[in-house]
Amino acid sequence: MSADALLLDVRGASKAFGSTTVLAGVDLGVHRGEFVSLLGPSGCGKTTLLRIVAGLLGADGGTVRLDGADITGVPTHKRGVGVVFQSYALFPHLSVADNVAFGLRAQRRPADGIKATVARFLDLVHLGALADRPVRGLSGGQQQRVAVARALAVAPKLLLLDEPFSALDRKLRETMQIDLRHILREVGITTVLVTHDQEEALVMSDRIAVMSKGAIEQLDTPEGIYTRPRTPFALGFVGHSIRIAGKAGQTTDGVLTVDTALGPLRAKGSYLPGSPVLLAVRPERVVVGAPPPDVPSNAVTAALTDIVFQGSKVHLHFAAADVTLLVETNRIPPGLSPGATASLSWGLADTMLFPGETA
């Protein structure tokens, strides 16, 4: 896609509070109509980036472009960026309908239009029946939907959601995620969601930006991040993985041999011999038993320590030489019980290779 299809284009955004750098030159491009999640652990700067995009916080450096226009110096109320806050920030002195009408009135839209718009957006979030209720007594899920309707009613160019599900209990969260995704698709609005919950990011996003310590480590589709994580952090933050540290050996035909505590293993790539590397594989790519002879594979021997039945899948915990190996299968392999040793193997193509930590 060409660069001018970017609705939101953040370049080199940086921010420091005192001597702590919170954002270190972040680039983020979001296409028109796209749903992008900022995924990262607490304190990595997600909210800070969001507030900079909304204009609620001034960046120390960098530019923010929205719909082709540079809005770096434009005040919040002229940006056309809607926000659903983590606490929802509903106006306690107003009713549900007046909350939704607030932005329309602030922008001095004609009165008859306001009524119709409020009704339309309350219907969209299935709250038509609660229009005249005060917001105080609403449940968490209802409050969230009022906040969404209120933000959408003024027809912003971009919608920002800051952990909108964190106040909801787990069960409700899952249905609300799918629900909200539907609503936002229907409206067709470009959305940036902030979350530290990988499931949430995987469920909702077209693309995920994995953030760590004030930088975006990888911006890719959920599948891309899961199958091709670019950094050990992205690997660890999304999904489970087996990680085996080692030292690079020789490279032949583009395949590197790595010396590990589990014996020599191979991966596609090339490193200076002797440099520390990290090998990784997703648990569901590992099979219990000998590798098929015609596929280039890695194989190790490990002892089964635990079997965790999880309904549709089974987690087998193995250990070998201080490395824990998690294997995910569909059913418990017959004849295997804790204490037994087994051979584990996975394809060379499934073996991920990262630079290791210099000890």
Add this chain to the structure above:
Amino acid sequence: MTLTERLGAFFVWIVAIAAAVFLLTPLVVTVLVSFGSSAVFTLPPPSLSMRWYQRLMTLRGLAPALVTSVQIAAFATLVSLVLGALAAIALARTRFPGRDGVVAFLTSPLMLPGLVLGIALLQGFRFIGLIDVWTSLLIAHVVITIPYAVRTLYSALGLFDFTLLDAARTLGCSPAEAIVKVLLPNLAPAFITSAIFAFLASMDNYAVSIFFTNAWTKTLPIQMLTFAEEQPDPTIAAVSSLLIALVLVLLIVLERAIGLRRITEV
């Protein structure tokens, strides 16, 4: 209910009723006496009459004192609300060493005996050469009333979620509009509460005012004491009854506007 619970509830009611009687008796006596015909304080009054209320009209010095008191109370309340609101915002929005100390300092006139406060202010005014009675009274009454504004507004701001202002801005309000449309309506109960308490505290003050009044400028409580010394008849009771009526009216206004429950919360 168990027996002990019943006894407990019974005891609580007894204490509550006793406290109410103890607090209300002087007020009831005052009102009764003001409607009595007797020139001395007799209970029950021999017959009912409005003579003391009629005498109010002819009493020299009462009207000017009332005007002075209302003016001082109104101005002091206004100044206290503005200064108190600014102070409360600064205290609620920033962290600095000694912040709690500043809160304690601003609310300390509530705790200090009026005489101490009065003498201190008098010395202070002498020191800076302030001799104007009206100005001295006003400043003194700002000192008396500012604790009510700071305390009420500070605790209201502590409960106020400032993200609401951010939300208003993302919906198209300029920062000033956000304050008018969101902060003020949410703080209105606190403003009304502190205004009424500040106004009443100023109207009622005697101990501090005594240092700053002279023969020509007197506040109502001081003028009333002068009357009581010169001519101890139930006219004073009539004035007091009117003041009680004023407080009742203000309390009813408060109750209607925001509910008594919320006043006692802040």
